[in-house]
Amino acid sequence: MIARIKQKSPLFIKISFYIALLIIVVAGAVAFKTTKNLSKSSDLVVETYMVNVQLEQILSYLKDAETGQRGFIITNDSLYLEPYIKSRESINNSFAELKEFTKENDFQQNKLKDLSSLIDKRLNNFERSSSFSINNNLESPKFNPVFFEGKELMDAIRIKIGEMIAHQKEELARRQEDYKTDVLLTPIFLFFLILVSIALVLLAYYRITKDIESLKSYNEALETFKESANQSEIISKHGNWIWNIEENSYTYSDNLFRLLGEQPQSFKPQLDTFMSYVHPDDREKLEEDVKDMMENEHLPFVHFRIIQKSGNIKRFKSYGQTLELDGVKKLIGTTADVTDEFESFRLLEERNAELERNNKELSAFNHVASHDLQEPLRKIQTFLSRLVDKESDNLSKNGQLYIARITNAATRMRLLIDDLLQFSRTNKAEKVFETANINLILEGAKQDLAEAISDSNALIAADTFPVMRVIPFQIQQLFSNLISNSIKYQQENSIPKISITYKRIDAIEEDKLIKPKKEHYHKLTFTDNGIGFENEYAEKIFVLFNRLHGKNDFSGTGIGLSICKKIVENHKGYIFANGTPDKGATFEVYLPI
Amino acid sequence: MKIFVKFDLHSVCTKVLENTLNNSQIKHTMLGFGEVDLHGSPTEETMEKFAEILSEYGIEIVQDQKSILVQKIKDTIIDMVFNDDNNLHVKSSVYLSETLDHSYGYLANLFSEVTYTSIENFIIIQKIEYTKQLILKGNLSLTEIAFKLNYSSVAHLSTQFKKTTGITPSSFQRIIAKRKELLK
Amino acid sequence: MNENYINVVLADDDEDDRLFFSEAFDELKINTKVSTFNDGVFLMDYFNSEEAILPEVLFLDLNMPRKSGLECLKELRANQKFKDVAIAIYSTSSSEEDVENTFVLGANIYIKKPNDFKSLKKVLSDVVTLNWQYHTNGLNKDNFLLRL
Numbered sequence: 001m002i003a004r005i006k007q008k009s010p011l012f013i014k015i016s017f018y019i020a021l022l023i024i025v026v027a028g029a030v031a032f033k034t035t036k037n038l039s040k041s042s043d044l045v046v047e048t049y050m051v052n053v054q055l056e057q058i059l060s061y062l063k064d065a066e067t068g069q070r071g072f073i074i075t076n077d078s079l080y081l082e083p084y085i086k087s088r089e090s091i092n093n094s095f096a097e098l099k100e101f102t103k104e105n106d107f108q109q110n111k112l113k114d115l116s117s118l119i120d121k122r123l124n125n126f127e128r129s130s131s132f133s134i135n136n137n138l139e140s141p142k143f144n145p146v147f148f149e150g151k152e153l154m155d156a157i158r159i160k161i162g163e164m165i166a167h168q169k170e171e172l173a174r175r176q177e178d179y180k181t182d183v184l185l186t187p188i189f190l191f192f193l194i195l196v197s198i199a200l201v202l203l204a205y206y207r208i209t210k211d212i213e214s215l216k217s218y219n220e221a222l223e224t225f226k227e228s229a230n231q232s233e234i235i236s237k238h239g240n241w242i243w244n245i246e247e248n249s250y251t252y253s254d255n256l257f258r259l260l261g262e263q264p265q266s267f268k269p270q271l272d273t274f275m276s277y278v279h280p281d282d283r284e285k286l287e288e289d290v291k292d293m294m295e296n297e298h299l300p301f302v303h304f305r306i307i308q309k310s311g312n313i314k315r316f317k318s319y320g321q322t323l324e325l326d327g328v329k330k331l332i333g334t335t336a337d338v339t340d341e342f343e344s345f346r347l348l349e350e351r352n353a354e355l356e357r358n359n360k361e362l363s364a365f366n367h368v369a370s371h372d373l374q375e376p377l378r379k380i381q382t383f384l385s386r387l388v389d390k391e392s393d394n395l396s397k398n399g400q401l402y403i404a405r406i407t408n409a410a411t412r413m414r415l416l417i418d419d420l421l422q423f424s425r426t427n428k429a430e431k432v433f434e435t436a437n438i439n440l441i442l443e444g445a446k447q448d449l450a451e452a453i454s455d456s457n458a459l460i461a462a463d464t465f466p467v468m469r470v471i472p473f474q475i476q477q478l479f480s481n482l483i484s485n486s487i488k489y490q491q492e493n494s495i496p497k498i499s500i501t502y503k504r505i506d507a508i509e510e511d512k513l514i515k516p517k518k519e520h521y522h523k524l525t526f527t528d529n530g531i532g533f534e535n536e537y538a539e540k541i542f543v544l545f546n547r548l549h550g551k552n553d554f555s556g557t558g559i560g561l562s563i564c565k566k567i568v569e570n571h572k573g574y575i576f577a578n579g580t581p582d583k584g585a586t587f588e589v590y591l592p593i
Numbered sequence: 594m595k596i597f598v599k600f601d602l603h604s605v606c607t608k609v610l611e612n613t614l615n616n617s618q619i620k621h622t623m624l625g626f627g628e629v630d631l632h633g634s635p636t637e638e639t640m641e642k643f644a645e646i647l648s649e650y651g652i653e654i655v656q657d658q659k660s661i662l663v664q665k666i667k668d669t670i671i672d673m674v675f676n677d678d679n680n681l682h683v684k685s686s687v688y689l690s691e692t693l694d695h696s697y698g699y700l701a702n703l704f705s706e707v708t709y710t711s712i713e714n715f716i717i718i719q720k721i722e723y724t725k726q727l728i729l730k731g732n733l734s735l736t737e738i739a740f741k742l743n744y745s746s747v748a749h750l751s752t753q754f755k756k757t758t759g760i761t762p763s764s765f766q767r768i769i770a771k772r773k774e775l776l777k
Numbered sequence: 778m779n780e781n782y783i784n785v786v787l788a789d790d791d792e793d794d795r796l797f798f799s800e801a802f803d804e805l806k807i808n809t810k811v812s813t814f815n816d817g818v819f820l821m822d823y824f825n826s827e828e829a830i831l832p833e834v835l836f837l838d839l840n841m842p843r844k845s846g847l848e849c850l851k852e853l854r855a856n857q858k859f860k861d862v863a864i865a866i867y868s869t870s871s872s873e874e875d876v877e878n879t880f881v882l883g884a885n886i887y888i889k890k891p892n893d894f895k896s897l898k899k900v901l902s903d904v905v906t907l908n909w910q911y912h913t914n915g916l917n918k919d920n921f922l923l924r925l
Contacts (some may be wrong), residue, residue, distance in 0.1 A: 759924025
């Protein structure tokens, strides 16, 4: 969005403005021209009018003069000659005006010349006619032709004036024709142009407003972001800095100052000042790193300590990356105070080490205890057997019975210790993982149980397994325990059938796997047709020494499945049991890939 | 530089016997199964010297009849088991009595009297021995070995192997392999 | 089985076990001469000495003071002189891997100390008999592995 504003909008606005300007100029020119024409037309109208007026005036004056003269002729009273005397002057004035008005028009000028000579003749005629009256010579036969000449002259003047007026009218009409279309279209054209330029201006205005809006909101967002960045700096204890590469100047955020134990912006950000806070032991390396930063224009993660003025030592972690904005290269960096993390990590490591030690001790104890308990027990059993062999004749019936009971108890104890030992071994063993051929391991388990398998005629059907990263001995034990269980808990009068299937699954698909640590798992399913169990015990059967049957019904101490669970846990996997009484049992083993 | 050797004890012994006979200049015919027909009657001195040389190789001249027969039984069994054109598919009791021309009962009693073990046991030991060799050779699968030695199934072979030695065939293989690794 | 007797040696620091061992051989019909050592160092001193009569079978307990059974095993198997001695590890229960490991290191036999006397006699008898079979029939002693 900003890019568009940066590149396309200014261009667009510039262009619209120039176009609008151009349009206005063009419109102005056109308007000017039309106005000029219009004024020319109106001038012409005025001229025509004036010419008409003046010509009428002249005619009127002449008529006045004529009337005056006629009056004088009739009355011989010089009173009636007033208009005649005045008219001369007026006619001259009018004439002068006319000459002025028509000075552009050659045709009219010529006509005027004609008119002028006619008027002079008429005025002359007035004189002659008047002189007859003055001389009381009205009866003279010369008077009528002179008087009649006067009338003829008047007619001629009228005609001339008529011609002039007609000509003027013609001129006017012609000019009207000429400029009629202009006058009609120009306003429309101008109106249109103005509309267009208004439209452009509106468009540009709209665009500018929009751009301003978005810039405003961007700015707002930036402001908000800046504020939240400031806050996040405070919360997460880091500060930002900018190295202006070209100018070699630094800018520190407020919090960077606080991290150094100073007030925000309390000194000018400079490399040396910063270095003065750095722990003397770390200074050399950091200076190296800064040198590299200046060369490569990149700062990879660096760790160093600083000592605040108060004496507190803090651990810092810095990182910087170059950013180019408008052709200016800046290195934007972050420095975080990781003292707490470092401390927590150290504590965690310590605790972990302690836990591991404890665990190892417990395991070792477990193992040693089980192992060492075997010795005395074995002695007890062996000596008991010697007693039975050699001395039973010397024993009373009770004595023999007691020895038998002791032997039983010792045997039971032996079983328990054997199992405990096996369990502790599963725990104690160094967890060495190998990429192993699971099919071979299964083969090994089957061979181990060869006798049990052949005695019970058990049928074992297995899929082909891929190689897996496992602890081979433990997985063999797992197979062995599960298979021997299936054989042991077989249904009467039925051949044990065991099937082991394989499927590669995604952890998400299996609901049983709560918080799986890996994405994919190997799923091995052991199904048998034995006596099964109630599903409510599905979890209990994995508990140490937990049995669902009395010790006389089936042999065993109930540790087999606990060992299976421990083995599966060693591999960071899962095991689930499912049973249907008198139908069979299913064990699902998940091992991470 | 280390090399590994395998040897056929039978041929080694026969060769040694021959060489010794030749070196002692005793005219003879090899009859197989540890039997040699000496031409003429060598002197006691020659025989003594001969016996001495043989004893250095751990070879004994069997004196009494019973021991001789027992040795024959053993040799027959070994041949029966280790020979590639296999006679294991015939019942061993039948095979023995036919080959040695005595009743099986007599042979069995004699054998236990002298060796303190039964013929069956001896046969089993030999079969397991051969199984070990075949496993180490590596070119036959356990199923093929089981068939070759006339076991009804791999499980049967595994069972007997484990019963006799206490370990499974795969464990055996693993152990020998690891021993070789160790020697490197 | 033999006009001669079979020489058998036991190295075990436990007095009771040595007692069981000797009594068991006493009761067996096999002609045996039994010697016992209660410590690995004494054992190796004897074996390395000039007058040593090497046994057919040596029974080695793993947990012995001063020198453990495994150390003795390694030393013995490193020496060609003792290659004809069948070595049986005679021990209380061990993990599968440990058992296999003793074989890998050169033991021929692994015996888990039985819990009653009868079993002990049977075990010892089996060992001696089988070993003698190997011996008389020229079977490959390298492949002689037995676990009881």
